[in-house]
Amino acid sequence: MRYSMLGGGKRVRPTLCMEVARVFGAEPSVTLPSAAAIELIHTYSLIHDDLPAMDDDDFRRGRPTAHKKYGEAMAILAGDAFFGEALTLITVHQKGTCEQILEVVRELAGSTGVNGMVGGQVVDMDLTGVGGSADPEALRLIHTFKTGALIKSSARIGAILAGADAAGQKAVSDYALELGLCFQIVDDVLDATSTREALGKSGGKDAEQGKATFVGVYGLDGARREADESVGRALASLSTLPGDTSGLRELALFVRHRGH
Numbered sequence: 001m002r003y004s005m006l007g008g009g010k011r012v013r014p015t016l017c018m019e020v021a022r023v024f025g026a027e028p029s030v031t032l033p034s035a036a037a038i039e040l041i042h043t044y045s046l047i048h049d050d051l052p053a054m055d056d057d058d059f060r061r062g063r064p065t066a067h068k069k070y071g072e073a074m075a076i077l078a079g080d081a082f083f084g085e086a087l088t089l090i091t092v093h094q095k096g097t098c099e100q101i102l103e104v105v106r107e108l109a110g111s112t113g114v115n116g117m118v119g120g121q122v123v124d125m126d127l128t129g130v131g132g133s134a135d136p137e138a139l140r141l142i143h144t145f146k147t148g149a150l151i152k153s154s155a156r157i158g159a160i161l162a163g164a165d166a167a168g169q170k171a172v173s174d175y176a177l178e179l180g181l182c183f184q185i186v187d188d189v190l191d192a193t194s195t196r197e198a199l200g201k202s203g204g205k206d207a208e209q210g211k212a213t214f215v216g217v218y219g220l221d222g223a224r225r226e227a228d229e230s231v232g233r234a235l236a237s238l239s240t241l242p243g244d245t246s247g248l249r250e251l252a253l254f255v256r257h258r259g260h
């Protein structure tokens with residue numbers, strides 16, 4: 001667990017959670033247990049995604065994946081344990097009202113299940129081999145669930161713990177869904193154009209496996225245009241939020257231009 005958790009990474013999701021709380025007037029550190037729990041869930045998903053039965057990757061964050069280092073059984077158990085530890089972090093260490101804590105747990109559980117990360121992975125695996133002939137709407141559905149759901153929940157959890165009203169929660173949800181879409185499109189572009197050394201994991205695997213990707217469906221230039229449009233929509237949604245949203249703006253631009 002320590003090997004996978006502390007091996008690097010961008011920490012976009014916990015950063016998003018803490019930054020959203022700041023926008024709504026709360027100290028970002030107040031959300032730290034939940035923000036850390038989100039990163040545990042994300043790390044669990046990476047460990048399981050890399051398994052031979054899933055995406056079958058040998059490298060992650062520039063070094064051997066958990067199952068290459070410790071074996072498949074230990075990798076599965078590490079991922080499972082992260083899920084339990086995430087719930088413990090929230091229910092034991094997160095400060096807030098009972099209603100807020102329950103809503104945080106509900107938000108995190110919902111974004112990881114059938115209508116979230118796991119459901120998106122199932123559809124992604126079902127469409128393996130389809131490649132560039134994938135339906136664009138199916139492609140968006142995959143990543144709204146697989147990548148976008150946890151990113152959206154990261155933002156919503158920050159808003160919930162800061163006491164944001166329904167309108168504020170909707171605005172950050174809109175922002176985060178577009179941020180998640182942009183994140184995935186950029187991932188697809190980087191997979192098609194970068195070396196393993198630059199990526200920290202195997203490059204070109206999506207095309208080899210016939211994965212449904214934005215590059216496969218839209219082409220390289222088209223995928224970049226889709227990323228630009230997505231980040232534009234994310235930034236536009238910030239106009240309805242109170243407070244200083246410059247940090248969220250910078251985060252969106254970081255996601256769009258990472259790897260450059």
